[in-house]
Amino acid sequence: MPFLTIQTNTTATDREALVSALSALGVKLLSKPEKYMVVNINENATLAFGGSQEPAAIVEVKSIGGLTKENNKEISAQIQPLLEKHLKVPAYRYYIFFSHFDAEDVGYAGATFATL
Template identity: 35%
Template sequence: MPALDLKTNVLVADPKAFSLEFSKYAAETLKKPEAYISVNYNYSELLTFNSSFEPAIILTIHSLDNINPKANEEYSKKFFAFFKEKLGVSDERGYITFIDPGRANIGYKSTTFEALWK
């Protein structure tokens, strides 16, 4: 169920194409089926980082089961490489927040993942 919310001050030429490319990359990186991936690309020209409007990102990843310190370090490396290549954002120009909300705290199909996994 990974849900990725990307905020950036980098306007891409084709946000739909970028979002689909980011979805595919996220599925590969997080090792989850793309059918479960949700991506939100949010352009904000007013996003600052370190008192400047240079290219920057804030990424929040909500995911069940695969969020842990060792994995997060690898995910961070891969996602920042993607942002450097696709958006021109270096790894010192943003944050990635990893959140595992727990199965009981995610609603899906009119219930929760905890109820679905019983």
């Protein structure tokens, strides 16, 4: 159940390429099946970072397992060039929040991942 969401005050130069790259990144680094990978990009949000409305973003990565200190560093390193390329958000204008969930805390198909 990996979930990657980006809120940004910019517009993607190539939305489909960005979504595909983020999905592939999540699948690879979190070792999850792509059928569960969710990518959500909210563009043109009202967002200020450090008192400025220059290009900025908030990134959230959520998963059942797969989020470790080492993986978080790698995910952060690999998201950075994607945000710069597709959203024109520099490395110092966003935060990434990592959240781990237990399988019983995520519902899916009328059940939870703990019961699948």
